Amino acid sequence: MDSASSPPSTGRGVLIVRNAASGTAVLRADPAGTFAERLPEAVVHELADGEDLADVVDAAMESDAAPDVLGIYGGDGSVSRMAHLARRHGRPLLAMPGGTFNHFVRALGVDSVEAAIDAYQAGSTVAVGVAEATADDDEPVTVLNVVSVGAYPELIGERERRTSLGKWIGGVVATAAALRRAEPLTIVSEGRRARVWSVFVSVGRNDPERVATMQRQEAETGVLDVRVHHARGSKVRALASLAFGKRTAAVLRAVRLFPRDEDVERLVVRELDLRVRPEAGHPSVFVHDGELEERAAGGFRLRCVALPGALTVFAPPPAA
Structure with a gap:
């Protein structure tokens, strides 16, 4: 600081x-x-x-x-x-x-x-680490919290199509629609191919107990914390993995709806290069910091890189 x-x-x-x-x-x-x-x-x-x-x-x-x-x-x-x-x-x-x-x-x-x-x-500032995400040959975008492909972007897409219903009702209807339509997608990284429900790429190290790492946990960071939810469980588990709060996740674990530990792969890296291929009839989309980005049908390449100290932000000094 x-x-x-x-x-x-x-x-x-x-x-x-x-x-x-x-x-x-x-x-x-x-x-x-x-x-x-x-x-x-x-x-x-x-x-x-x-x-x-x-x-x-x-x-x-x-x-x-x-x-x-x-x-x-x-x-x-x-x-x-x-x-x-x-x-x-x-x-x-x-x-x-x-x-x-x-x-x-x-x-x-x-x-x-x-x-x-x-x-x-x-005049209190902190040098904050960010990520840059690049889809195909587009200009990179700055990411502060997380980039995601799979179940979460499709849920956001369903919700945006129902904005006229209001946020709460639209969210409920969108969740039901996403559960009905959910299908795994294929990712390829460093020659490895996998069928997955979702991938979350968090800026900085995050809570190891979560799949959907929506809120960053540290300011100054130079790594990406990646959670890959492999498609070895049910559609219900795919949507349950999107639980953002610790209490909700704990309840879902207790009733055995949360993804099994062996189905979630964690990587801590500086860069990630993915080929993303959704099933036919499913959109080519990703989300960064809550913003939905649509790509041409058939899939896309997504590259993420961690950039330590790339942004100066006014913030209070840390608690003693």
């Missing part, structure tokens, strides 16, 4: 982009008053429906008053996209929790907008 010279406490030179669509299922106080009171000179931009975050940031960086700090108020997907832009433009990231889960900022001890601003005004 570094303590840089304190930046202007008024927020001069800070661009904050708000994603109003993040975390709509969570009741949160509007941060506008906090921004106005504590960072009165910051530029606050509310992302309009259909407006692209990269366009907003690129325009700001090309202006006569280019920001020194890029701030984001939103969920993990929004924070991940802003982190990518912060790396591109060589700026520190001011990340504030405004989504449903906020996995990344919580891992850094930023549990509120106030905590993020406290760290900014104190």
Whole structure:
């Protein structure tokens, strides 16, 4: 954890982009008053429906008053996209929790907008390890928490097709549909072929008891923690493996619905290169930090690499 010279406490030179669509299922106080009171000179931009975050940031960086700090108020997907832009433009990231889960900022001890601003005004930063994920020959994307193929991306896809039903009901219907349609996919890595329910590629070492490693556990890291759920169990186990909480996983283990230990392979590596081949009729998709990415039918190549210390983030010092 570094303590840089304190930046202007008024927020001069800070661009904050708000994603109003993040975390709509969570009741949160509007941060506008906090921004106005504590960072009165910051530029606050509310992302309009259909407006692209990269366009907003690129325009700001090309202006006569280019920001020194890029701030984001939103969920993990929004924070991940802003982190990518912060790396591109060589700026520190001011990340504030405004989504449903906020996995990344919580891992850094930023549990509120106030905590993020406290760290900014104190000049307290951490060099955070990230991953870059590249699908086929596309430009790489910055990953803060996890990349996944298999059951979880298909579940997210089913849920997104049912947004009109609301988040809770849509999630229940999507889970039922995913359970009915679930089929293993084929992956090939370093000449090894396997039929799997899912692969999770976490940034940094993660809880060894989980398959779905959604929330990162450490800030400064240079490794990927990979969980491969081999397709030797039932469809029910495939969906049960997506339990994110320890308590839920413990209950599923007790009733013997959680994947067996011998069906989950763990790798700790710096790089991973996969060929992903879904079954006919199933989408070619992957998810990074909650963002669904669709590929051409028939499969794709996914490469992930760990990059230690690649992103500077304002965060409080660790607890003693």
